[in-house]
Amino acid sequence: MVLDAALASGARLADPGDFTRRAFLNGRIDLAQAEAVADLIHSRTELALRAANEQLAGKLSQRINELRDDLMKTLAHVEAYIDFPEEDIAEETKDQLLGRLDRGVAFMDELLRTANEGQILRRGIRAAIIGRPNAGKSSLLNQLLGRDRAIVSPIAGTTRDTIEETANIRGLPVVFIDTAGLREARDEIEIEGIRRSHESLQKAEFILHVLDNSEPFTEADEKYLREFSGKKRILVRNKIDLPPKLKMPEGVGQTFLSAGSGDFPVAGPNTGLESPVNSQAGTPALPIVDVCCVTGKGIEALKDAIKDLVWSGEIKTEMLEVMINSRHQDALNRARESTSRTIAALRSGVTLELAAMDLRMAVNAVGEIVGKTATEDLLDMIFSQFCIGK
Numbered sequence: 001m002v003l004d005a006a007l008a009s010g011a012r013l014a015d016p017g018d019f020t021r022r023a024f025l026n027g028r029i030d031l032a033q034a035e036a037v038a039d040l041i042h043s044r045t046e047l048a049l050r051a052a053n054e055q056l057a058g059k060l061s062q063r064i065n066e067l068r069d070d071l072m073k074t075l076a077h078v079e080a081y082i083d084f085p086e087e088d089i090a091e092e093t094k095d096q097l098l099g100r101l102d103r104g105v106a107f108m109d110e111l112l113r114t115a116n117e118g119q120i121l122r123r124g125i126r127a128a129i130i131g132r133p134n135a136g137k138s139s140l141l142n143q144l145l146g147r148d149r150a151i152v153s154p155i156a157g158t159t160r161d162t163i164e165e166t167a168n169i170r171g172l173p174v175v176f177i178d179t180a181g182l183r184e185a186r187d188e189i190e191i192e193g194i195r196r197s198h199e200s201l202q203k204a205e206f207i208l209h210v211l212d213n214s215e216p217f218t219e220a221d222e223k224y225l226r227e228f229s230g231k232k233r234i235l236v237r238n239k240i241d242l243p244p245k246l247k248m249p250e251g252v253g254q255t256f257l258s259a260g261s262g263d264f265p266v267a268g269p270n271t272g273l274e275s276p277v278n279s280q281a282g283t284p285a286l287p288i289v290d291v292c293c294v295t296g297k298g299i300e301a302l303k304d305a306i307k308d309l310v311w312s313g314e315i316k317t318e319m320l321e322v323m324i325n326s327r328h329q330d331a332l333n334r335a336r337e338s339t340s341r342t343i344a345a346l347r348s349g350v351t352l353e354l355a356a357m358d359l360r361m362a363v364n365a366v367g368e369i370v371g372k373t374a375t376e377d378l379l380d381m382i383f384s385q386f387c388i389g390k
């Protein structure tokens with residue numbers, strides 16, 4: 001009733017992100033900080049929360065502003081020479097300007113390298129659990145979630161619908177998708193289940209392929225190996241508590257464990273076992289992790305393997321505070337391109353006007369990140385992702 005009375009007297013309900021938008025429009029926070037409020041609300045792990053907090057505190061903004069100031073200083077310099085066409089830029093000055101621009105590009109590259117991880121922290125990463133019926137896929141899902149989410153039974157074909165759940169794996173939000181074991185369907189429900197499995201496999205960014213260590217290696221296993229060669233994956237050898245019967249085809253295990261070792265009888269060049277992941281010399285080919293999904297043995301090692309697979313490890317911890325999102329990535333890519341053109345123009349000595357124009361574009365693109373240049377549409381887009389009342 002109070003609310004109704006307030007509305008009747010002319011008040012209006014807040015829109016999503018209304019308050020944050022006001023804070024931005026009144027200059028209390030910049031756009032990157034405003035986005036961090038949404039990240040904070042949506043963060044699903046402590047690591048994501050930390051990254052969002054750093055951005056809210058203005059760590060990314062500070063670095064972006066420094067970058068923009070640097071580019072602007074260079075721009076002012078270049079423009080000064082345009083105004084005095086009779087003077088040539090002294091070699092020394094030119095070197096200084098180029099040096100500053102090179103450092104700018106290097107810094108943009110550094111930020112751009114955080115984009116993938118930033119995306120993972122914000123949105124999570126999707127992992128499909130595949131393997132033939134009864135391999136223990138649902139048991140594995142339950143172990144990774146730490147609770148009994150999916151039905152487990154000795155009957156092959158237990159899981160018919162795909163099940164999606166998010167788990168916190170070493171600070172990374174990972175969406176695990178338990179699938180129906182792909183096999184000859186016996187009824188309509190199963191056909192639909194298998195169709196859905198295929199669909200979620202397309203969307204998955206990496207794959208956990210579960211093998212039953214207590215059963216011999218089958219054609220179905222091999223088919224899985226071949227079919228998903230284009231994706232990052234981990235082989236999970238389950239049921240290690242039972243007497244081992246799984247003999248990986250000669251060379252497969254070896255090759256998976258150490259790249260480029262000897263012959264490859266089963267997996268020829270076209271079997272797809274040479275995925276990009278394992279072609280890097282020195283890195284283990286396909287990681288294999290042994291687990292028992294009844295006792296939970298090996299699950300911690302599997303979590304480590306997952307983290308190694310999705311988190312490149314190239315990111316220095318201090319970069320956690322500047323994890324960029326896809327909007328920042330787009331702006332930085334444009335800024336980088338323009339800056340590179342400026343560098344080329346200065347080097348080749350074409351008219352300074354062109355160099356200045358490109359540099360101005362770079363300054364504007366970098367400014368977009370913190371909202372120095374922002375359109376109504378962009379603001380609507382950003383703040384619509386907020387909850388009402390924030």
Ligand SMILES: Nc1nc2c(ncn2[C@@H]2O[C@H](COP(=O)(O)OP(=O)(O)OP(=O)(O)O)[C@@H](O)[C@H]2O)c(=O)[nH]1
Nearest residue numbers: 133134135136137138139153157158159181239293
């Ligand atoms: N001994 C032993 N049994 C296991 C292990 N993991 C799973 N099982 C058993 O294997 C059977 C199949 O497990 P599920 O998790 O239902 O297998 P699934 O791959 O999801 O099977 P579908 O959904 O039918 O494709 C169940 O009886 C589990 O209790 C393990 O590590 N050791």
Ligand SMILES: [Mg+2]
Nearest residue numbers: 137138158159
């Ligand atoms: Mg299952």
